Amino acid sequence: MPTDRYSTDGLEDGEHEPGFDERVLANSLGVTDEAEMDQIELELLDQLYESVIDSVEEDQSITVSLIREWHRQWLGNVYPWAGRIRTVDMSK
Numbered sequence: 001m002p003t004d005r006y007s008t009d010g011l012e013d014g015e016h017e018p019g020f021d022e023r024v025l026a027n028s029l030g031v032t033d034e035a036e037m038d039q040i041e042l043e044l045l046d047q048l049y050e051s052v053i054d055s056v057e058e059d060q061s062i063t064v065s066l067i068r069e070w071h072r073q074w075l076g077n078v079y080p081w082a083g084r085i086r087t088v089d090m091s092k
Contacts, residue, residue: 027078040078048074 023034031037048070056062072083 025079028080029078041075044074044078 024032024037027037029040031040051073052070068083068085075082
């Protein structure tokens with residue numbers, strides 16, 4: 001477990017790809033380039049948008065559970081922790 005509130009040591013969702021100034025989170029694709037990862041995430045977000053846009057009703061409640069499921073659908077093949085509540089401080 002982390003020793004202070006900003007440490008991510010030992011937390012799966014706080015690990016980074018080695019040797020790149022902690023700019024890219026550890027991922028299942030082995031991507032180490034920040035711009036490449038940004039592009040992958042953007043393309044996957046577009047795919048998610050296309051798949052859910054017609055499934056949401058105008059009066060439907062957007063719940064935490066639904067957002068977590070969308071997050072899992074969006075990034076589940078990239079990050080093993082996708083769809084789970086993050087345990088790290090994500091502020092910059």
